[in-house]
Amino acid sequence: xxxxxxxxxxxxxxxxxxxxxxxxxxxxxxxxxxxxxxxxxxxxxxxxxxxxxxxxxxxxxxxxxxxxxxxxxxxxxxxxxxxxxxxxxxxxxxxxxxxxxxxxxxxxxxxxxxxxxxxxxxxxxxxxxxxxxxxxxxxxxxxxxxxxxxxxxxxxxxxxxxxxxxxxxxxxxxxxxxxxxxxxxxxxxxxxxxxxxxxxxxxxxxxxxxxxxxxxxxxxxxxxxxxxxxxxxxxxxxxxxxxxxxxxxxxxxxxxxxxxxxxxxxxxxxxxxxxxxxxxxxxxxxxxxxxxxxxxxxxxxxxxxxxxxxxxxxxxxxxxxxxxxxxxxxxxxxxxxxxxxxxxxxxxxxxxxxxxxx
Numbered sequence: 546x547x548x549x550x551x552x553x554x555x556x557x558x559x560x561x562x563x564x565x566x567x568x569x570x571x572x573x574x575x576x577x578x579x580x581x582x583x584x585x586x587x588x589x590x591x592x593x594x595x596x597x598x599x600x601x602x603x604x605x606x607x608x609x610x611x612x613x614x615x616x617x618x619x620x621x622x623x624x625x626x627x628x629x630x631x632x633x634x635x636x637x638x639x640x641x642x643x644x645x646x647x648x649x650x651x652x653x654x655x656x657x658x659x660x661x662x663x664x665x666x667x668x669x670x671x672x673x674x675x676x677x678x679x680x681x682x683x684x685x686x687x688x689x690x691x692x693x694x695x696x697x698x699x700x701x702x703x704x705x706x707x708x709x710x711x712x713x714x715x716x717x718x719x720x721x722x723x724x725x726x727x728x729x730x731x732x733x734x735x736x737x738x739x740x741x742x743x744x745x746x747x748x749x750x751x752x753x754x755x756x757x758x759x760x761x762x763x764x765x766x767x768x769x770x771x772x773x774x775x776x777x778x779x780x781x782x783x784x785x786x787x788x789x790x791x792x793x794x795x796x797x798x799x800x801x802x803x804x805x806x807x808x809x810x811x812x813x814x815x816x817x818x819x820x821x822x823x824x825x826x827x828x829x830x831x832x833x834x835x836x837x838x839x840x841x842x843x844x845x846x847x848x849x850x851x852x853x854x855x856x857x858x859x860x861x862x863x864x865x866x867x868x869x870x871x872x873x874x875x876x877x878x879x880x881x882x883x884x885x886x887x888x889x890x891x892x893x894x895x896x897x898x899x900x901x902x903x
Contacts, residue, residue, distance in 0.1 A: 553588050555750050557624035558631075558642040559820040562813070588647050590622055592685050595650040600658040600695075601673065608854050611674040611707070615659070617691040619650040621679040623711065623752040626821040627778050630678045632812040641813040646751075649685060656694030663702050663891065670889040673699070675708040682712035684751060696721050699730070701892050705884035709734040709775065711749065713757040716764055723768040729885040734773040734804070735762055737791050739784045747825045759798045766799025771881065776868075777806035781836035781860055782829055788864075789871045796875035803877040805868050807840060807856040815845040836860060 631641035774795035840856030
């Protein structure tokens with residue numbers, strides 16, 4: 546029995562193997578009857594509402610830089626092959642492969658839930674990060690507007706937040722972002738993984754093109770919104786040579802800071818990523834995986850705290866030095882000012898007794 550992969554137009558994963566918690570495993574195989582030139586059937590995206598009891602989640606990871614976050618969606622139609630959130634789809638009884646990018650879930654009550662949580666008497670404000678798991682500005686947001694509903698609540702409460710995306714759709718909310726930037730309540734991170742449009746289309750098939758992301762950096766910056774550019778993930782042997790160029794173009798567009806994360810391949814991602822490499826970049830597949838292992842103590846992935854975001858060893862050290870030098874060279878090394886937690890307030894509701902004194 547031989548396994549096979551198929552490239553489906555506009556999708557990142559090449560397979561849809563069962564999640565690790567399913568009782569039965571599915572695995573496609575080539576029985577010899579499928580014509581080599583047969584086009585794969587189109588894959589339809591489905592979007593289902595998710596009933597959530599709360600919207601703010603907390604973590605105690607020392608590596609991510611925030612403890613409170615909001616994720617308006619599960620799954621992501623961008624289809625980035627390297628996405629570290631893919632394994633979470635297994636908790637839904639779905640595949641981290643094609644299911645992750647085609648069977649999506651959204652939280653329609655996100656704004657109302659957030660308002661309720663922020664209004665609790667014992668709530669203590671801290672910077673909330675939007676999009677720590679999947680992209681809050683993926684294509685479905687255009688009509689569902691879940692992320693916008695969350696930002697509208699944060700704006701009314703004067704509550705600081707950060708948001709990360711690789712979508713130019715974030716510009717739709719420039720009115721809110723610019724207003725909150727004037728109050729020192731927002732910071733935006735935009736992910737730019739490559740300047741090569743063909744590579745971007747291959748590994749991030751439904752995300753905005755690199756030029757559109759740079760334009761988003763420019764327009765946000767011109768509106769006074771502080772922007773950090775994330776060169777993430779860095780994939781040795783594939784996009785690492787672009788590090789300096791990405792930071793240079795980002796600085797020219799007005800970015801104020803930069804960060805990077807080394808490729809992470811936990812759980813099912815390692816197999817999905819290898820399938821993609823062998824399909825789209827067969828000439829570099831062996832070298833890329835060899836370099837990845839050299840950064841991960843000889844393994845595809847090492848989850849050790851403190852190093853899982855940047856790797857270890859000579860290659861990781863060289864990458865760190867290159868990044869630090871480029872960040873200084875292009876004026877992206879200044880410490881970012883803390884967002885303002887002091888102006889948070891619960892706004893009065895219509896009909897409150899205090900209205901008569903307004």
